[in-house]
Amino acid sequence: MLMLNDPFRQLDRLAQQVLGTTAHPAAMPMDVWREGDEIVVALDLPGVEVDSVDVDVERNVLTVRAERKDPVREGTEMVASERPRGVFSRQLVLGETLNTDHVHASYDAGVLKVRIPVLEEAKPRKIEIQSGGQQQQIKA
Numbered sequence: 001m002l003m004l005n006d007p008f009r010q011l012d013r014l015a016q017q018v019l020g021t022t023a024h025p026a027a028m029p030m031d032v033w034r035e036g037d038e039i040v041v042a043l044d045l046p047g048v049e050v051d052s053v054d055v056d057v058e059r060n061v062l063t064v065r066a067e068r069k070d071p072v073r074e075g076t077e078m079v080a081s082e083r084p085r086g087v088f089s090r091q092l093v094l095g096e097t098l099n100t101d102h103v104h105a106s107y108d109a110g111v112l113k114v115r116i117p118v119l120e121e122a123k124p125r126k127i128e129i130q131s132g133g134q135q136q137q138i139k140a
């Protein structure tokens with residue numbers, strides 16, 4: 001039988017869930033990278049149903065909200081509870097060089113990927129430099 005009656009361990013778990021630790025952050029862990037002409041944001045949301053995920057963009061702020069519901073049904077008793085549940089939220093301030101009118105999101109295997117295109121005027125371009133009678137191109 002599983003015995004969990006150490007109050008200090010339970011207090012430590014509660015503090016980790018509320019405040020987070022390096023190994024178990026309270027917010028959604030994420031990675032961000034540039035892939036071609038898009039910025040990709042990947043957020044870990046294991047055990048979250050896609051219907052409970054909400055992605056909004058207002059001005060230049062991306063907000064992601066998700067809810068992991070309590071798996072225990074009425075009439076049952078929780079024996080051990082270590083997985084965080086409830087509502088999680090994360091906000092990212094996006095740069096002015098991103099096109100927030102064409103944001104796309106997908107959810108697969110517990111990972112939410114948000115793709116944000118880079119504006120055309122923010123993409124790298126070549127600048128011609130004239131020197132004497134010759135022209136050279138330098139990537140800006």
